Each structure stands twice: as C-alpha cells, then as structure tokens.
Amino acid sequence: MKRSLLRIAAVCFVLASVAPPSVNAQTQPPGQEFLSYRLFVYVLAPDREALSAGLANWADGNDGYFVERSGDQVVLRTPRSNVPALRAYIESRDGVVLRFEPATADLRQELLNTRAAVSSRQESLDRILELIGSADIGATLAFEQELRSLNQEIEYYRGIERLILNDSRYAHVRIALTSEQSSIPDYLPSAFSWINAIDLYQFLKDRS
Amino acid sequence: MKNLSLRATVILVSVAFLASCFTPRAAIATPDGFSPYTGKGDVRLISPEGMRMRVRIEENEPSQSLDFWATALRGHMTDAGYTLVDHGTVSAAGGVWFEWVAPVHGEDWIYLTALRVSGNHIVVVESAAVEALYRTYRPALHAALPTAQVR
Numbered sequence: 001m002k003r004s005l006l007r008i009a010a011v012c013f014v015l016a017s018v019a020p021p022s023v024n025a026q027t028q029p030p031g032q033e034f035l036s037y038r039l040f041v042y043v044l045a046p047d048r049e050a051l052s053a054g055l056a057n058w059a060d061g062n063d064g065y066f067v068e069r070s071g072d073q074v075v076l077r078t079p080r081s082n083v084p085a086l087r088a089y090i091e092s093r094d095g096v097v098l099r100f101e102p103a104t105a106d107l108r109q110e111l112l113n114t115r116a117a118v119s120s121r122q123e124s125l126d127r128i129l130e131l132i133g134s135a136d137i138g139a140t141l142a143f144e145q146e147l148r149s150l151n152q153e154i155e156y157y158r159g160i161e162r163l164i165l166n167d168s169r170y171a172h173v174r175i176a177l178t179s180e181q182s183s184i185p186d187y188l189p190s191a192f193s194w195i196n197a198i199d200l201y202q203f204l205k206d207r208s
Numbered sequence: 209m210k211n212l213s214l215r216a217t218v219i220l221v222s223v224a225f226l227a228s229c230f231t232p233r234a235a236i237a238t239p240d241g242f243s244p245y246t247g248k249g250d251v252r253l254i255s256p257e258g259m260r261m262r263v264r265i266e267e268n269e270p271s272q273s274l275d276f277w278a279t280a281l282r283g284h285m286t287d288a289g290y291t292l293v294d295h296g297t298v299s300a301a302g303g304v305w306f307e308w309v310a311p312v313h314g315e316d317w318i319y320l321t322a323l324r325v326s327g328n329h330i331v332v333v334e335s336a337a338v339e340a341l342y343r344t345y346r347p348a349l350h351a352a353l354p355t356a357q358v359r
Contacts, residue, residue, distance in 0.1 A: 072316070179291050179309055179316065190284040194266040194332070198281065199288070200310050200319040203262065203334050 034108040036164075037080045037171040042099035043090055048072070048177040051093050055175060058089050064170060072177060077170035086173065098178075111164050117157045125150045232329050234263040237355035239348035259345060261335040263356055267328065274325045278304040281323060290319065298324065300354040303331070309339070318342040320349060326358045 045051040048071045055074045056066040062085065064078030078086060083102075090097060125147065132143045190196050234251045238244060242253040242261060251263035268277075286292065290308035297304050303324035309316050315338050322333040333356050335349055336342070 178311060190280065192280060194330070195277075195281055195284050198285070198321055198332065198334065200290070200308070200312070200317060200336055203260075203319070203336055204312065206262070 034106060034111060034168060036105045036107050036167040037083075038103045038105070039083060039171055039173045040099065040101040040103075041087075041090070041097060041173065041175045043175055043177050044096040044098055045177050045179060046094050048179050051090070051095055052177060054093055055090070058086070074175045074177070076173050076175070078173060079169065080171045083171055083173070090175070095177075107164050107168055111161065114157050114161045114164065118154055118161065121150050121154045121157070125154070232265050232358045234265045234331055235355075235357050235359040236261075236263045236333065237352050239345065239352040241345055241348055255345060257337075257341055259335065259337040259341055261333070261349065263331065263333050265358055266330045266332055268325055268330050269328075271328070272325075274302060274304060274323065277323055277325065277330060281321065282306060285321070293318065298322065298353045298356075303353065303356065305333075305350070305353060312338070315339070322353050322356065324356055329358045331356045331358060 043051070052069055052071055052074050055076065056069045059066045059074075059076040059078055062078060062082050064076055064082065066074060066076040068075040087097060087100065128143050128147055128150070132140060135143055236251055236253075238253060239261065241255050242259075243255075244251065244253050246252070250265075251261075253261040282292070282295075285306065285308055290310050292306060293309050294307040295305060303322055305320060305322035308319045308321065310319060311317070317336055318339050319336040320334065320342075324331040324333075333353060335345075337345065
C-alpha cells in the first residue's frame with residue numbers, strides 16, 4: 001500500500017511539473033524564428049525626459065514592454081515587426097535618429113542544444129516511470145530522487161528554451177538619448193575675445 | 209654709477225610691487241567640498257572627484273552693462289551648439305549665471321558660466337562636471353556665486 005502511494009505520488013509529481021513551454025516559435029516569420037534581433041538607436045532629442053516616457057508608453061501599447069528607462073536611455077522589448085514603427089514614432093516626437101544599428105544572432109544551435117538536453121532527460125524520466133512500477137520500496141525512493149533531479153534539470157532547460165524563444169520573438173532595443181549632438185558645431189567666434197575663451201572643452205583642457 | 213644703478217633697481221622693484229598690489233585679482237568664497245589649488249593667477253578650486261571651478265577677471269572693454277554681456281554670452285554659447293538648461297541672476301551681487309549641457313565622451317556634462325560686472329572688470333566663473341556629479345555640488349556652487357568679486 002505504501003509502495004503504491006509512493007509510486008502514485010512520484011508519477012503525479014512528474015506529470016504535473018513537466019509542462020510544455022508556453023512561448024511558441026511558430027509566431028515568427030518563416031526562416032526567422034531562430035534569429036535574435038538587437039537594435040541600438042542613438043537619438044538627438046529636444047526633450048529627453050518626454051521622449052523617454054513616450055517610448056516606454058509606446059512599448060507598452062505595442063505588444064512590448066520596457067526594461068529600463070531613464071533620461072539617458074530606454075531599453076525596451078518589442079516584436080520585431082514593430083521596429084519600423086518605432087523609428088517613425090521617434091521621428092514624430094522630434095527625435096533625430098543619429099545612429100540606427102541593427103544586429104542579429106542565430107539562436108538555432110543554442111536552441112537545438114537546449115532541446116536535446118530536455119529530450120535526453122525526458123527519455124530518462126520516461127524510462128524511470130516504466131521501471132518504477134516493478135520496483136521495491138528502496139528502489140522507488142531512489143527513483144523518486146532521480147525523478148526530482150531530472151525534473152529540475154528539465155525545468156531549467158525549458159526555462160532557457162523560453163528565454164531563447166522570447167529573444168527570437170522580441171527585438172531588444174536600446175535607445176540612447178542625447179540632448180546635444182556628439183560634437184559642438186564649427187567654431188563661431190564672438191566679436192569679444194574673452195567670450196571666445198568661454199568654452200567647456202577649453203575649460204576641461206586647462207589643467208594648469 | 210653703482211649707486212645710480214642700485215637706485216634704478218629699487219625703483220623698478222617698487223613699481224613692480226605697487227603694480228602687483230593694484231592688479232585686480234579674482235576672488236570667491238570656497239564652495240563646500242572644494243579646495244583651492246595653485247593656478248596661473250586665476251582662482252582655481254577642485255573637488256575630491258576632480259570637478260573644477262575657475263574664477264578669472266576680464267577687462268570690461270568696451271565698457272558695457274551686465275545685460276549686454278549676458279546677452280552676448282548667451283548668444284555665443286547657443287550659436288556654438290550648447291543647450292541652455294537653466295539660468296538666473298545672482299541677486300545680491302548683480303550677476304547672472306547660465307547652465308549649459310554639452311556632450312563629453314558620450315556623457316552629458318553641465319557647464320556653469322557666471323558673470324558679474326564690477327567697474328572696469330568682469331568676473332567670470334566657470335565650473336563643469338558630468339551631470340550627476342554637478343547636481344551634487346550645484347547648491348554649493350550657487351551659494352558661492354554671490355561672493356565672486358574683484359579684489
């Protein structure tokens with residue numbers, strides 16, 4: 001009786017905890033389901049704070065979410081198909097896109113390795129479930145420990161799989177905001193010589 | 209002949225000494241957190257993080273009012289590409305201050321410029337730091353601005 005209960009508990013535990021991943025790569029365009037898309041955008045913004053807040057709201061309202069937001073930068077995740085709309089939004093808020101640098105990475109190998117790790121552990125788990133029916137109490141306890149261990153590993157690898165699929169589904173976008181151009185424009189001398197000497201860069205160089 | 213040359217030397221040294229006594233020099237109360245360090249005649253102060261402050265004297269030539277110089281400086285800085293983030297007056301001393309933002313190695317720096325006209329001279333105060341550090345010392349800098357003067 002006790003042995004039967006142990007078997008039932010072990011099988012129930014395993015069946016309840018091994019669930020398929022919720023994120024599905026099938027939502028991606030054909031041929032791109034294994035690509036991670038990263039984008040860096042450098043934006044000249046007249047009002048960084050307003051644009052930063054606007055971008056966070058834009059991400060939330062367009063099937064994405066923001067990861068980090070400050071006056072200097074916004075990090076957000078958004079479906080890859082939204083990237084052109086993101087650029088249009090920035091420009092509609094008077095942001096000037098100074099740099100727009102996309103990059104992709106192939107996640108296929110990582111995903112296959114992860115799925116293989118899940119698969120091999122799943123096979124071991126199935127084998128143990130077959131054997132547990134004919135095991136004595138001592139062996140059942142040992143099997144239960146092994147089941148727990150395998151289950152933890154399967155959950156770990158399924159978590160990684162979900163992350164990979166999430167990476168393929170959502171573009172990772174980092175938008176750096178600046179209120180000024182990356183360099184001061186051509187030198188424009190004043191009619192008054194001492195005013196020409198008032199300059200941040202000269203001030204920083206003057207270490208005497 | 210020897211006496212004559214000695215007398216000339218004494219006169220020259222005396223003139224130089226008197227001239228140095230009457231040469232206008234910049235002065236300012238040291239803001240909290242800053243320490244003075246030796247510079248080339250200007251007042252120079254530095255914080256433990258390396259944020260610097262400089263106070264110097266310029267000739268008020270052509271002689272103009274504070275408003276004139278403030279407008280000239282503001283126009284020049286704006287034309288040069290700086291973005292004005294804040295400005296105000298130093299009420300007790302009759303001066304003006306501007307805070308500009310400009311990029312340095314990809315970071316936004318705040319550049320403080322303050323002016324005060326004192327007779328034939330203009331006191332110019334400058335300080336700058338990356339934005340976060342500047343905000344830390346901003347109250348101390350602004351507290352010191354009314355004390356900028358020609359001595």
